Amino acid sequence: MSDLTKFTIAEAREKLKGGEFTASELTEAYLTAIDAANASFNAYVEVTHDHAREMAKASDEKLVKGEAGALEGIPLGIKDLYATRGVHTQACSHVLDRFLPHYESTVTANLWADGAVMLGKLNMDEFAMGSSNETSYYGPVLNPWKSRGSNAELVPGGSSGGSAASVAAHLCAGATATDTGGSIRQPAAFTGTVGIKPTYGRCSRWGIVAFASSLDQAGPIARDVRDAAIMLKSMASVDDRDTTSVDVPVPDYEAAIGKSVKGMKIGIPKEYRVDGMPEEIDALWKKGAEWFRDAGAELVDISLPHTKYALPAYYIVAPAEASSNLARYDGVRYGLRQEGSDIIDMYEKTRAAGFGAEVKRRVMIGTYVLSAGYYDAYYLRAQKVRTLIKRDFEQAFAAGVDAILTPATPSAAFGIADQAMAADPVKMYLNDVFTVTVNMAGLPGIAVPAGLDGQGLPLGLQLIGRPFDEETLFQTAHVIEQAAGRFEPDRWW
Ligand code: GLN
Numbered sequence: 001m002s003d004l005t006k007f008t009i010a011e012a013r014e015k016l017k018g019g020e021f022t023a024s025e026l027t028e029a030y031l032t033a034i035d036a037a038n039a040s041f042n043a044y045v046e047v048t049h050d051h052a053r054e055m056a057k058a059s060d061e062k063l064v065k066g067e068a069g070a071l072e073g074i075p076l077g078i079k080d081l082y083a084t085r086g087v088h089t090q091a092c093s094h095v096l097d098r099f100l101p102h103y104e105s106t107v108t109a110n111l112w113a114d115g116a117v118m119l120g121k122l123n124m125d126e127f128a129m130g131s132s133n134e135t136s137y138y139g140p141v142l143n144p145w146k147s148r149g150s151n152a153e154l155v156p157g158g159s160s161g162g163s164a165a166s167v168a169a170h171l172c173a174g175a176t177a178t179d180t181g182g183s184i185r186q187p188a189a190f191t192g193t194v195g196i197k198p199t200y201g202r203c204s205r206w207g208i209v210a211f212a213s214s215l216d217q218a219g220p221i222a223r224d225v226r227d228a229a230i231m232l233k234s235m236a237s238v239d240d241r242d243t244t245s246v247d248v249p250v251p252d253y254e255a256a257i258g259k260s261v262k263g264m265k266i267g268i269p270k271e272y273r274v275d276g277m278p279e280e281i282d283a284l285w286k287k288g289a290e291w292f293r294d295a296g297a298e299l300v301d302i303s304l305p306h307t308k309y310a311l312p313a314y315y316i317v318a319p320a321e322a323s324s325n326l327a328r329y330d331g332v333r334y335g336l337r338q339e340g341s342d343i344i345d346m347y348e349k350t351r352a353a354g355f356g357a358e359v360k361r362r363v364m365i366g367t368y369v370l371s372a373g374y375y376d377a378y379y380l381r382a383q384k385v386r387t388l389i390k391r392d393f394e395q396a397f398a399a400g401v402d403a404i405l406t407p408a409t410p411s412a413a414f415g416i417a418d419q420a421m422a423a424d425p426v427k428m429y430l431n432d433v434f435t436v437t438v439n440m441a442g443l444p445g446i447a448v449p450a451g452l453d454g455q456g457l458p459l460g461l462q463l464i465g466r467p468f469d470e471e472t473l474f475q476t477a478h479v480i481e482q483a484a485g486r487f488e489p490d491r492w493w
Helices: 009-017 023-041 049-065 106-113 161-168 185-191 225-235 279-294 307-328 343-354 357-370 375-398 419-423 425-432 436-441 470-484
Strands: 044-047 075-079 117-122 174-179 194-197 217-222 265-269 298-302 403-407 445-452 458-465
Touching: 009 023, 009 049, 009 225, 023 044, 023 049, 023 075, 023 117, 023 161, 044 161, 049 117, 075 161, 106 174, 106 225, 117 161, 161 174, 161 185, 161 217, 174 194, 174 225, 185 194, 185 445, 185 458, 194 225, 194 470, 217 225, 225 445, 225 470, 265 279, 279 298, 279 403, 279 445, 279 458, 279 470, 307 357, 307 375, 307 425, 307 436, 357 375, 375 436, 403 470, 419 425, 436 458, 445 470, 458 470
Parallel strands: 075 117, 075 174, 265 298, 265 403
Antiparallel strands: 044 117, 174 217, 194 217, 194 445, 403 458, 445 458
16 A cells, blocks of 8 residues: 555545645555456556546645635545436446536535545446345446455445545545445445434435435445545535435534544433344444443444344335336446337347446335335335334334444445355345345445454444434444554455
8 A cells, every 4th residue: 555545534635735646646645556456356447547647737736725625636536326417327337328418416516516526436236236245237336345364256235346445545535336135334334434314314425326316325435434524524515406315404424523422312222123133233333332331322222123123124225216216327328329110129138238247126116116016015115014013113202212333234344246146136135134224214324343353354333313314324434443543444455
C-alpha cells in the first residue's frame, strides 16, 4: 500500500488543507494502487484516470485559494448503479452495454460539488440483485480478507461488493453504495468496513438505476464511522427530481461522534436469534451489548414479532418492483439490441441475451406476484406485512428505545462459487435476514465491524435507528468502534 492511501478521509482532509500533500498526489497514489491490484480484485469495472487527474487538479487550485469543499480532493469509488455523465453506467448488466448517461445522479453531483474526486466505477451484482457480487456481468469481486491459514477466495458480499472490497483494500478512500435489502451493510460486515443505509428519503434516488424503488437507498461504505458520517453529509439532500426525498435539514453527522451514550436505551430484539447462526455471532452480539452497558447505556429486551415474515415479504415486494422497473430494457432505448424478425422478437432476444439468471428469476417472480388473480394473495398481502413490520419498530421506539442492536449478518464471508449457495437461491437470500426488515420499515441502519471470528474473518454488528436519526447511529456505532478497534486485512496483494 502506498503511503498516502493509508489515511482515512478525515486524516487526508486535514493533511490536504495543511498542504502536507496535494490532491493530485493523493489521487495518483490511489490510481497506482488500483492499477497494481485491480486485476486481483476485479473491484473496478472502469478506472477513470484522466477524469480523476482533472478533478484533483481543480481541487488543488481550490485548496490553494482556501475555497476547499467538505470533500475537497478526496478520491472516491462510485458503484456502477449511479449515473455518471459520459462514464460507464451499466448496473453491471450486459443489457446496458455501452450506455453512457448524459446526466449525473444527484448523489454523485453532491459529492463533486463538495470537491470529491472520481476514481472510477465499481463492480456490483447485476442490477444490485445478490449478496455475493457473483451475479455481475463482469464477474465476481474478491474479498481482501482470507481465512487464517487458507488461500481460498472469499466473496466480499453484495450487491455493493466492489465498493466494500475497494474500501477494505485501500483502492479508494471511500465509496458510494446502495441498499435495497442489505447491500451496504452485508458487504461492509464481510470486509471489516462501515456501511450506513440512511432513512428512506434521506438521499435522492435520482440518477441511480432503479431496482425496487420503495426500498432503494444510497449510502456510503467507509473505513471508519467518522468517514461514513463525512460522506453521508455530502451525499444527502432533498431533490425536486425525487419526490420521495425528504426536506429535513442534513445535520453535521460528525458532531454526533464521541457524544456519551449514558442513559440511552439500546433494544435487543429476541427474534434476531435465528437457527443455525454460529455461536460466535451470538457471543459477539452479547459482547456488543456489554460495551453499551459499560458506556452507561441501558439494555432493554424488545420484541419485533413480525421479523420472520420480513424476508418472504421482501422477496415479493422487491421482485414485483424490479419486474416493472426493468421493463424499460427492451433494446429500443438503451444499451444492447439483438435484432429479431419483428419488434416482439427483438424485445425477447434482447432481454434473453441481456439479463443474467438471477435477474430473470426476479423478473419472473415479480411478474407472477403482480399478475391478475395472484396480486391480492401475494403482493397486497406482502404490503400488509410490511406495515406490520414497520409498526413493530414504531412500538419499540415509542417505548423509549433509542437504537436497536442486532448482528449484521448470520455468517462471515463465504467462498466464491459456494456450492450450497449456488444450489439454492434461498440460502443466498438468507444473508439479508437481519437487514431487510430495516428497508421494509424505511429506517436507517449501520453496520460496524465488531470483531474477528475463529477463522480471522471480520464480523459486524448492526444498529437500527428512528427515521432521520442517523446521528444516533453514528454516535452508537462509534461506541462499538472504540471498544472493538478497527480491522484491516493482511496485505497479500
Ligand atoms: N441481497 C438482496 C437482494 O438480492 C439485497 C440487495 C440489495 O440490497 N441491493 O435482493
